[in-house]
Amino acid sequence: MKQILKKNMHQLTLDEAKKRLFNGQLVIFPTETVYGIGANANDKDAIKSIYEIKKRPTSNPLICHFANIEDIERNFILKDKDYELAKAFWPGPLTLILEKKKNSKISLLTSNNQKFVGCRIPNNEIALSLLSKLDFPLAAPSANISTRTSITSITDLDSNLKKIFHIDGGSSVLGLESTVIQTTNNGCKILRLGSLTIEEIKNKFFNYIIEIEKSKISPGNQLKHYSPNKPIRINVNYIKKNEALLNFGKNQLISNIKDMNLSVEENLIEASYNFYNYLNILDNSECSGIAVAPIPNSGLGETINDRLKRASYKNE
Ligand code: TXA
Numbered sequence: 358m359k360q361i362l363k364k365n366m367h368q369l370t371l372d373e374a375k376k377r378l379f380n381g382q383l384v385i386f387p388t389e390t391v392y393g394i395g396a397n398a399n400d401k402d403a404i405k406s407i408y409e410i411k412k413r414p415t416s417n418p419l420i421c422h423f424a425n426i427e428d429i430e431r432n433f434i435l436k437d438k439d440y441e442l443a444k445a446f447w448p449g450p451l452t453l454i455l456e457k458k459k460n461s462k463i464s465l466l467t468s469n470n471q472k473f474v475g476c477r478i479p480n481n482e483i484a485l486s487l488l489s490k491l492d493f494p495l496a497a498p499s500a501n502i503s504t505r506t507s508i509t510s511i512t513d514l515d516s517n518l519k520k521i522f523h524i525d526g527g528s529s530v531l532g533l534e535s536t537v538i539q540t541t542n543n544g545c546k547i548l549r550l551g552s553l554t555i556e557e558i559k560n561k562f563f564n565y566i567i568e569i570e571k572s573k574i575s576p577g578n579q580l581k582h583y584s585p586n587k588p589i590r591i592n593v594n595y596i597k598k599n600e601a602l603l604n605f606g607k608n609q610l611i612s613n614i615k616d617m618n619l620s621v622e623e624n625l626i627e628a629s630y631n632f633y634n635y636l637n638i639l640d641n642s643e644c645s646g647i648a649v650a651p652i653p654n655s656g657l658g659e660t661i662n663d664r665l666k667r668a669s670y671k672n673e
């Protein structure tokens with residue numbers, strides 16, 4: 358009985374979300390990486406309202422979310438390597454930059470007037486059910502104000518964004534954003550590090566040459582990004598008075614305000630899952646700043662360190 362009730366509630370929420378999206382409104386929905394704010398990718402005005410509410414410059418393009426590869430094929434040209442990566446990692450935390458076909462109805466505003474658009478199929482039941490009810494893709498950036506931390510649970514949603522219709526899907530299972538990738542003749546280029554690690558790609562495609570784009574950074578790879586309100590200090594070996602501590606592994610570090618440990622066992626999957634939520638809890642504590650213990654720079658640790666570097670970036 359309880360199960361049926363839950364299923365019906367679910368249907369009602371999804372129907373409401375669908376109605377709103379058809380009307381050009383926004384919906385916040387869960388994915389396996391982080392929550393997204395979605396709008397009809399074909400509707401210029403709806404897309405415009407995403408940029409406005411997030412205070413995001415329109416020069417920073419949005420990712421389009423699809424329910425299946427057939428819908429992507431209708432809108433985009435996929436090369437052999439795109440298919441290889443898609444087959445290996447979709448649904449999942451892979452965003453592929455693909456060339457839009459001439460007949461695609463996806464608004465130019467989604468991608469800053471470029472014909473290359475980020476696309477992904479999320480691995481989340483609610484997101485997939487919602488997408489399969491629509492006859493358009495969902496353009497969806499992370500559900501946060503621009504330059505702030507992404508959110509992995511509705512409780513961490515910014516108060517200004519709470520007025521948007523949101524679907525609570527519990528905690529995001531991965532916790533870090535998708536990896537943004539463009540394929541090349543001999544492999545691929547990582548435009549943004551993410552939940553899909555370079556090691557995972559290498560394990561499947563050992564002949565790929567994998568580059569990490571550092572010079573022409575992905576438009577969203579701003580130096581200052583993913584940051585809490587409080588100042589943040591990384592790779593610390595001591596904690597200042599009144600600093601909160603985001604710890605990792607077993608050590609002697611201690612805060613007089615609040616400590617949270619991403620993973621006592623030094624498990625980077627667990628650390629990724631906890632990352633944004635713990636950062637948010639510490640940010641809301643009575644601390645003067647957040648000190649972060651060193652995190653190994655491999656696998657998901659590389660992505661966490663990328664986020665921390667941007668979060669701690671100071672405009673001189
Ligand atoms: O996991 C995710 O990717 C989440 C969930 C909601 O899917 N979305 C997300 O979107 O993180 P957003 O907008 O916060 O970040 C998208 C990143 C930005 O760094 C953006 O610059 C890059 O992807 N991106 C999007 N379209 C691009 C394009 N056409 N060319 C290069 N980079 C692009």
Ligand code: MG
Binds near residue numbers: 498499507
């Ligand atoms: Mg974002």
